[in-house]
Amino acid sequence: MSVASRILVTRPGEGGERLAKALSEAGFAPARPALMHLQPLDVDEVKRTPLLDVDQYDVVVVTSPFAAECLVEWLDRYWPQLPQGPRFYALGVATAATLYRGLDIKASVPDPGLGTTSEALLAMRSLARLSGQRALVVGGVGGRQALAQTLEARGARATKLALYRRVYTAPDTTAADWLATGDFAAMTVTSGELLEHLVIWCGQAALNKPLIVSSQRLATLADTMGFASLHVAQGATPEALVTAVQEVGDT
Template sequence: MATGPVLICRPGPRAAALAEAIAARGFAVERGEAMALEPLPETAETRGAWLDFDQFRRVVVVSPYAAECLAAVLDRYWPQLPVGIDYYAVGAATAETLHRELGVRVHVPPGGGETTSEALLALGSLRRLDDQRVLLVAGEGGRTLLAETLAARGARLTRLAVYRRRLLDPTAALRRRLAAGDYRALVVTSGEILEHLARWCAETALHQPLIVSSTRLATLAGTLGFRRPVVASGATPAALAAAVAEADPEQANVDHDDLEKG
């Protein structure tokens, strides 16, 4: 494994928590800006959905930034939240954001598995949605699996895009690291970002450890030519930091020695 920093390319404010978790494991960390998150302006469609928010039976939120956007708009339209709505989040960070900002109980995929759309859809309460009004709060574009499956299960679905993702060209410094493979590991939790960065990855970089948050991303990594994908147990900072340590033979030896001494 190379001796450079661990590169993280997580957009938005969550990058700071990820950097802190990896640094706590004893690694130098460098952030690479590859994507910006931008809230979308309100439209007549979105305003109508916010005004009718109390008519939804279930609200599904796909990311922490979507949760932040939802909380901000509900603060304007619904200072007191309507009752009788069940909230769902694809991952723990999204659930934590909803709970912190709105004070609501949130359904998440079962513990111990990946935090993916597929895992969320396995919840029993989402298996039959006959004629229930369901709101899906997401970013612009992205995967269609959630929307298609919820609609196929009978939901009267409204999908609202509340933010956009804008890809950024890597800085000269990041391009040099990707071209030379001059880093200890690369941490990516978005397929869009992974495909974007692959354009600048030379052969050496493709043989460096790539830390991803799901088997779906690992499969994509393989098609892009990455030889050493490591699947974390989830997309949380702790899970990703643990995967970085797992991919580092020196760190693994240290952990093993500590266990032997214990």
């Protein structure tokens, strides 16, 4: 694999697979260091009340495709027929597609032109005023704190429901060498927690290589960690990230 075309894809799961496929189709050589995987919470770790009372929520926000997969499984247990009350929102089209495929739910998504970030979701007019409404934010352990806080600031009573955790692992010998020596053309990151994890193995050469992130918030975090060549994609979709990688290659 040519170093000039090697793009490190840090995103785990199906999202990482879709990005790697899109990069490959665009002529790059994606490499996926195993730094994290997603693990559903055990039955006794999940708060049941929001699932049993989902009909009492006005707004349900699902933050990722894996959160949607987990929610589909849980709602199948308790709701043979889904309630009509809640308005469902998804952070991106992949999350919305998972909800539609699993539960026939048509979730609202942010304007694709604004990307697939919490900020893009919160820019939706239907979420501007939520006085007296109940909102459920479905995601992983510890994620999307600011999203729930903003919904509360807009008048909602927000509840967070964690259905999975992120399990971080050390890179294997090959990936650790890439990160230590900067032996790659660029790297993509879509999670702040993952960025904080992988920076431990990044040598100075890696910190100087192009880092493509999915939001300005991540770029600000990366800057504080010493990454010197930051590029913000128009969201976390494979298309947006591939476009950003291509733009880096053209400069």
